[in-house]
Amino acid sequence: MSADISLNSFSSYNQTIAALSADLKKLREYSERLRLNGNMDAIDAVLKKLTEDSFNIAVIGEFKRGKSTLINALLGNDVLPMDVLPTTATLNRITYSARPFVQIKFKDGRQEEVGIGLLRDYVTKLTRTAEETAKTVEEAIVHYPVDYCKNNVDIIDTPGLNDEVAMTEVAMSVLSKVDAALMVIMAQSPFSESERAFLESKMITNTLGRIMFVVTGVDLLDEEDVDRVLNSIEARIEEHVMIKAAKVYGEGSAELDTYMRKIGKVRVFGLSAKKAMKAKIAGDREALEKSRFPAFESELERFLVEDRSAVMLGVPVSRIFSASSEVLKAVAIRENALQMRAEEFNEKYNNAMEEIETIRQYRQEEFERVNISAQKAYDGLKPILADYWPEIEAAVSRAIDSYALAKDDLSNKKIKETQECIWRAVKEEVSDVAQTFLERIQNKVQVSLENEMERLEDFQASFFESTSKIQDLFFNLKQPAAVDGTVLGTVINMFSLGIGANAFVGYKKAGAKGALVGGLTGTAHTLAGFAGVGVLLAMFGVTLTAPVMLVAYAGASLFSALRNKAAIREVFHSDSALKFKQNLKDAILKHYAQTKTNNDIAIKVWEHIESEFTSLKDRIQIETENILLDMQNTLLALKNDLTKNTIVTESEKEGLKQMLANTQLIISRAERVNAQLAAMMARG
Numbered sequence: 001m002s003a004d005i006s007l008n009s010f011s012s013y014n015q016t017i018a019a020l021s022a023d024l025k026k027l028r029e030y031s032e033r034l035r036l037n038g039n040m041d042a043i044d045a046v047l048k049k050l051t052e053d054s055f056n057i058a059v060i061g062e063f064k065r066g067k068s069t070l071i072n073a074l075l076g077n078d079v080l081p082m083d084v085l086p087t088t089a090t091l092n093r094i095t096y097s098a099r100p101f102v103q104i105k106f107k108d109g110r111q112e113e114v115g116i117g118l119l120r121d122y123v124t125k126l127t128r129t130a131e132e133t134a135k136t137v138e139e140a141i142v143h144y145p146v147d148y149c150k151n152n153v154d155i156i157d158t159p160g161l162n163d164e165v166a167m168t169e170v171a172m173s174v175l176s177k178v179d180a181a182l183m184v185i186m187a188q189s190p191f192s193e194s195e196r197a198f199l200e201s202k203m204i205t206n207t208l209g210r211i212m213f214v215v216t217g218v219d220l221l222d223e224e225d226v227d228r229v230l231n232s233i234e235a236r237i238e239e240h241v242m243i244k245a246a247k248v249y250g251e252g253s254a255e256l257d258t259y260m261r262k263i264g265k266v267r268v269f270g271l272s273a274k275k276a277m278k279a280k281i282a283g284d285r286e287a288l289e290k291s292r293f294p295a296f297e298s299e300l301e302r303f304l305v306e307d308r309s310a311v312m313l314g315v316p317v318s319r320i321f322s323a324s325s326e327v328l329k330a331v332a333i334r335e336n337a338l339q340m341r342a343e344e345f346n347e348k349y350n351n352a353m354e355e356i357e358t359i360r361q362y363r364q365e366e367f368e369r370v371n372i373s374a375q376k377a378y379d380g381l382k383p384i385l386a387d388y389w390p391e392i393e394a395a396v397s398r399a400i401d402s403y404a405l406a407k408d409d410l411s412n413k414k415i416k417e418t419q420e421c422i423w424r425a426v427k428e429e430v431s432d433v434a435q436t437f438l439e440r441i442q443n444k445v446q447v448s449l450e451n452e453m454e455r456l457e458d459f460q461a462s463f464f465e466s467t468s469k470i471q472d473l474f475f476n477l478k479q480p481a482a483v484d485g486t487v488l489g490t491v492i493n494m495f496s497l498g499i500g501a502n503a504f505v506g507y508k509k510a511g512a513k514g515a516l517v518g519g520l521t522g523t524a525h526t527l528a529g530f531a532g533v534g535v536l537l538a539m540f541g542v543t544l545t546a547p548v549m550l551v552a553y554a555g556a557s558l559f560s561a562l563r564n565k566a567a568i569r570e571v572f573h574s575d576s577a578l579k580f581k582q583n584l585k586d587a588i589l590k591h592y593a594q595t596k597t598n599n600d601i602a603i604k605v606w607e608h609i610e611s612e613f614t615s616l617k618d619r620i621q622i623e624t625e626n627i628l629l630d631m632q633n634t635l636l637a638l639k640n641d642l643t644k645n646t647i648v649t650e651s652e653k654e655g656l657k658q659m660l661a662n663t664q665l666i667i668s669r670a671e672r673v674n675a676q677l678a679a680m681m682a683r684g
């Protein structure tokens with residue numbers, strides 16, 4: 001690994017990942033030799049994550065906005081079907097493979113492999129038969145030899161949507177699974193009603209940081225208009241985002257300030273995908289530059305790599321610190337303890353076992369405090385929760401009252417249609433209110449969780465203090481003479497001579513601080529601000545419910561009850577508009593009253609809080625238990641060796657020395673990556 005990797009391209013990112021993986025494998029080997037099973041498990045979990053690592057970018061937007069063309073331009077080839085007619089009908093994932101082929105996954109679980117040339121017949125609406133086939137397709141995976149996908153980048157094409165509810169659902173479900181999304185808007189016709197609604201009320205504030213806006217088709221504008229149009233689109237997007245954020249965080253609130261700072265500037269790029277694709281195919285550099293595509297492309301890469309690095313590299317780095325620290329501790333204990341007399345060792349052994357039990361006891365008490373924090377987080381939300389149903393009811397009334405009835409809307413012929421329209425308006429208003437409301441709650445839960453992590457830093461510190469106290473029983477830096485000539489002596493000498501001072505710092509840091517939830521402290525906190533605590537914890541194996549869950553639940557619970565339209569049938573024959581509206585309102589509200597008793601939102605919120613806090617506890621339990629059990633095992637093995645009067649052989653000594661030296665190198669490499677991450681985030 002080169003000393004100065006700048007994390008700005010896919011390849012440097014991949015090199016870094018490869019180097020960290022190799023180091024983790026080395027630490028795993030040492031852990032195995034030292035019988036540190038917990039350490040091995042923890043390393044395995046991270047290695048598994050690293051091999052599964054890939055970038056996923058989804059392209060979303062209304063139909064006929066040039067989504068497929070944009071992807072083809074990225075790929076530099078016309079892989080995906082594009083057309084002036086509505087085209088894409090399925091989710092298409094583009095992934096790297098030297099041999100081009102398409103893997104069709106059907107909804108009924110069947111799979112089929114077809115040639116690229118037949119893609120049209122499975123994923124488009126271009127013919128009747130194709131459309132029928134596409135309906136049975138769950139996802140098409142397009143394997144293609146394109147450079148862009150070589151670095152574990154998958155690009156997902158989505159069907160164009162003009163139905164607003166459906167667009168929201170796809171966008172939300174796709175957004176929760178991808179690393180970034182490109183929302184495509186056409187320069188000629190920006191801001192349809194559904195695009196506006198998406199920005200202003202549907203988009204989840206939490207995921208905005210991962211959306212880039214692409215205004216495509218700038219070639220259709222007059223040259224001199226391009227910048228003016230782009231500026232105005234950018235301003236509109238910012239305005240809509242601001243309106244949405246203010247709704248969730250509260251006008252003028254400190255939270256709103258923090259949010260806007262975190263999101264930074266909205267990323268908007270104007271370009272011509274069509275021209276870019278053609279230029280790439282023709283190999284015409286000048287035309288490509290003119291299409292404005294290269295600027296977008298490099299910004300996309302930088303954005304993906306930085307975002308991903310913040311999350312993906314922080315995990316192995318902090319695992320390297322903590323795993324190395326365990327290795328060093330085990331070596332040090334082993335080396336020193338084997339010099340002791342059996343009685344001395346046994347006395348210390350007993351003390352150590354007692355101390356380990358005390359730590360477990362303390363951890364249990366800490367978990368009680370976590371439970372209290374969860375309860376407090378919930379109690380804090382009670383006053384807000386009390387407003388939920390009144391707000392929903394107000395939304396129902398507002399939607400109905402403001403609905404303008406035309407003259408013959410109440411005629412026998414039209415009344416059914418009128419009801420449908422009003423019902424749609426109610427749904428719209430109610431889902432807006434519910435979403436905003438639950439996002440607000442979701443954010444508050446997140447803040448409580450972050451505060452809890454901060455609070456747990458004390459526990460973390462005392463945990464590592466206690467474990468190093470145990471280690472100190474067997475490892476005394478103040479008596480270098482006694483250990484001279486041993487592996488430990490070598491370490492001490494290196495430290496005192498200033499050789500490997502860097503490694504020592506790493507060791508101290510890793511040893512004293514360690515990292516419970518993959519590094520609750522320090523970096524984790526900076527990272528949380530950068531990547532969002534949810535994403536971050538998920539990467540560390542803390543399974544948080546995705547931010548959209550609660551929001552999606554609101555919709556489901558609110559509308560399921562009203563799928564049955566029997567309730568509003570009774571208002572069919574009303575004579576006056578006023579009476580009609582009142583009847584409709586009563587009927588719908590009656591249904592919401594029913595929903596309210598069946599689906600208590602407060603219970604849902606409590607379950608949500610409880611599962612988030614539980615997953616935090618679970619993580620800490622696993623991490624601390626790994627360390628404690630490893631320590632017990634190390635000491636037990638030593639006890640046996642001492643009883644059997646085993647002595648350290650020269651070759652074992654040599655092996656341990658080698659292990660120490662390599663571990664120190666590993667630590668200093670991890671430190672360099674860590675420093676880069678920190679620098680990158682300071683810029684971010």
Ligand SMILES: Nc1nc2c(ncn2[C@@H]2O[C@H](COP(=O)(O)OP(=O)(O)OP(=O)(O)O)[C@@H](O)[C@H]2O)c(=O)[nH]1
Pocket residue numbers: 062063064065066067068069070081082083084085086087088089158159160161216217218219220271272273274275
């Ligand atoms: N002039 C111009 N036309 C474009 C550009 N991008 C896309 N188009 C055209 O817009 C039409 C629709 O493009 P597609 O890429 O199929 O759009 P889509 O969003 O994937 O459409 P659906 O899959 O049906 O939702 C095609 O005729 C494209 O040639 C562009 O940058 N400039």
Ligand SMILES: [Mg+2]
Pocket residue numbers: 067068069081082087088157158159160
């Ligand atoms: Mg398409």
